[in-house]
Amino acid sequence: MIEGILVEGLIYGIMVLGVFITFRVLDFPDLTVDGSFPLGAVLMAVMLIRGFNPLVGFLAVFAAGFAAGTVTALIHNKLKVPNLLAGILTMTMLYSINIRILQNRANVPLIRTETVFTWITKLFGGTVFEGTALLILMIAVVLIIKVLLDLFFHTDVGLTLGALGCNEQMVITQGVNPEVLKIVGVGLSNALVAVSGGFAAQYLGFADVNMGIGIVVSGLASVMIGEFLFRSNRIALLTLRVLLGSILFKGIMYLGRYYGYYIKMTPNDLKLITGILIIISLIVSKNKKMLTLLKKKEAPEVLK
Amino acid sequence: MIKIHSLSKVFHEGTVNENKAINTINLSVKEGDFITIIGSNGAGKTTLFNLISGNIFPSTGRIEINGRDVTKDPEYRRAAYVGRIFQNPTMGTAETMTLEDNMTIAYYKGCKGLRKSLNNKLRDFFREKLSDLDMGLENRLKDNVGLFSGGQRQALTLLMMVLSKPDLILLDEHTAALDPGNARMILDLTLKYIKDYNLTTMMITHNMGHAIKYGNRLLMMDSGEIIYDIEGDTKKNITKEALINKFEVIRKKEFENDEVLLS
Ligand SMILES: Nc1ncnc2c1ncn2[C@@H]1O[C@H](COP(=O)(O)OP(=O)(O)OP(=O)(O)O)[C@@H](O)[C@H]1O
Ligand SMILES: [Mg+2]
Secondary structure, eight states: OHHHHHHHHHHHHHHHHHIIIIIIISSSOOOHHHHHHHHHHHHHHHHHHHHOHHHHHHHHHHHHHHHHHHHHHHHHHHHHOOHHHHHHHHHHHHHHHHHHTTSSSSSEEEEOOHHHHHHHHHTTTTSSSSHHHHHHHHHHHHHHHHHHHHHHHHHHHHHHHHHHHHOOHHHHHOOOOOOHHHHHHHHHHHHHHHHHHHHHHHTTTTTTTTTTTHHHHHHHHHEEEEETOOOOOOOHHHHHHHHHHHHHHHHHHHHHHHHHGGTTTTTHHHHHHHHHHHHHHHHHHHHHHHHHHHHHHHHHHGOO | OOEEEEEEETTTTTTOOEEEEEEEEEEEEEETTEEEEEETTTSHHHHHHHHHHHHOOOOOEEETTTTEEEEOOOHHHTTTEEEEEOSTTTTTTOOOBBBHHHHHHHHSSSOOOSOOOHHHHHHHHHHHHTTTTTSGGGGGGTTBGGSSSSHHHHHHHHHHHHHHHOOOOESSSTTSSOHHHHHHHHHHHHHHHHTTTTEEEEEEEEEEEHHHHSSSSEEEEEETTTEEEEEHHHHHTTOOHHHHHOOOOOOOSOOOOOHHHOO
């Protein structure tokens, strides 16, 4: 059970990293995620069924996710549409595209198809439990993604991306085209989300065009839960916090699923719980902010 | 170096709110000029800067910088050679990022690559430049800029702008949001940079004394026009009273800016 929560938390953690990039780094609340997550899942499923190597599948999924994010950024940049609406537009269009990728089906099973998970289980050849094998694989994958992402945010373009969400005028003043940066940021975010979808499909053993409903909200909830853990301005710790948040979120959902029936909860109530989690997080962090503001007022000289 | 040809900007054209904020302005700025700009509220000073920096585009007219027509260039492209400081000290820096990250972004203008510029050598360079500010910022490279005071942030913005060696700097009441002590400090720092780096400068101020005392040329704006333009000895020898008088003679109305009279 713990292994399951960890594996799921890590798989979805890749998606939460994407949500973190748009919502927190770029300040670009991007709802494309609800479409790019199933995009990654269905594309991966179809490619695996066709016999492609999973690695090739992940490259394709990454590219497709990046393309989806690019569409959202372009709609926002060129048509001056608010970012929320741009994301909803892409997400809605993706729904049809995802069904097309599945050749007019809403879902496809992945039983008896080679996946990264069957591969890793075989690799360990029964020396460890299957769950442990999956966990080792996901820890390795997520660690690599996290480290690459940390490195990226230390490059010049990564730093500028960080500044964009905080002060767009400053980025312009430094001679950088914010439209290009938004494509990079939203693209990268959705590429990660799609990769996460690709893993989810292999883990769950199926891909479904509806598996993205509410994903962005669960991603945001994970980000917010992580934010309660500790404060930092260092990107390596921020991405770590995101992953821990994702695992915690999965843990809470697990509790809801398995012990919720004592209070007459069903799995269908989980989205409601997710939303309430976000609202509680908002209330708590709002009160926290008020507290720090009050403290600042008391000691303004210290800050000078 | 900068040539502005019959530049106009009309806001909300063709509506009841139509507002001619800039009205056929012609202006030529020479290299090394330090121009001060005064004018009542709503005269169009900020709008003129917005047009020069590319933040907004003119309704008619042309802007040339270093012989190149930049009228249609977007703001980020012009930013490579036009530096700008706003009244609000938070506008020039990213407060959720560290001092060293901010300075790295400002270290070179334009497109950023996938390389990592920030290293210990660059940190030493930043420390050296920051110690010139005399604010102890050289020991706070890893602090978030949001922790700094308004004066410190404006000084940092100035430094970051100077590092990129702009051809022209636009200062829009850049000391107005600071307390008198910090305002003095930022003004002195500005004057020092202008002198040390021989920066071509346009400075909007509501302080008529400063407008007369600093720079080699003075522009007075009203209703989107440059109504008075003096330089050299004429400028050096003019008094506040004479300027106000001039305004009233030219515009046949009273100079209504209290701030100017008080300063
Ligand atoms: N983006 C805008 N949209 C519509 N009208 C604008 C815009 N920017 C400026 N204006 C109008 O243009 C006129 C000139 O404004 P501007 O900000 O240039 O004045 P200013 O000389 O900088 O005044 P102040 O001394 O108060 O800063 C004003 O009437 C203002 O309302
Ligand atoms: Mg103004």
